[in-house]
Amino acid sequence: MRGQFVTTSRYLPGVAAFAGRCEGRLELKTSADVADWCGQAQQGIIRDKSVLVSDQHLLSALSRFERGSHDLVVHAHTGYRTITNSFALVLKETRHAALLMYLPKRIVGQDGHGLEGHEVPILDNRILTERSGATVFRAKRSVDSQGHVSYWDGRNLYFKWSRQACFFSHID
Structure with missing residues (x-):
């Protein structure tokens, strides 16, 4: 010793x-x-985490999601009066950490003023152009007593996306 x-x-x-x-x-x-x-x-620290992920890996993750691996897309929402959504794709994970990538989103329904509505992540080849040092990030991975996995990036707590459109509100 x-x-x-x-x-x-x-x-x-x-x-x-x-x-x-x-x-x-x-x-x-x-x-x-x-x-x-x-x-x-x-x-030894890689500042731009996007270099760790190839186009093939992104396309493979999308394909796995389409085939039923629905835990690859996660969602976080923040706010009390103003509510925003963040969607991410789980790229790689270990027992205690994960590499995620923010997903762009699109509005699928809104009020007449664009202040409230629902949105979903974009899950097609357009995400290839979104990969950058600003969109690929590391998160802490946790599993609760019921086996539910969550990811904490220091600001948002992500859970498995329900595959339902998520409410947003820009009204303060």
Whole structure:
């Protein structure tokens, strides 16, 4: 078993001697080491998540949705008086995280003023042109005690889309 001890200061000679007697099981690190670790981690971060997804993968996800994998499209709504919808396609997922892509939406019914109505996601080849660093994002994946999956992107909580048109209201 190995351990590391990190300080923002420096080590006295007695501490270094103690670490030396631990037969390499205790490493003494400083804030410079922490800065190096952070730099290495930052190099491994892919800022534009859209490069992780090919056109073929998007088309495959659409095809799977059409064949019955309805949990691939998720929906979030926000607001109290003003209500907006967000739709996303689940591209990849692990037990605790997922890669999602915002889907464009279209209005399928509205009042005479365009302030309230219902909308659905666009689920055809047009999504290929929507893929960008701004539309592909990482979300935290959770499963509740009944097995319902949700995704949290830091602003919205997404659940499996019901395949029904979703209400929106721009009236405040």
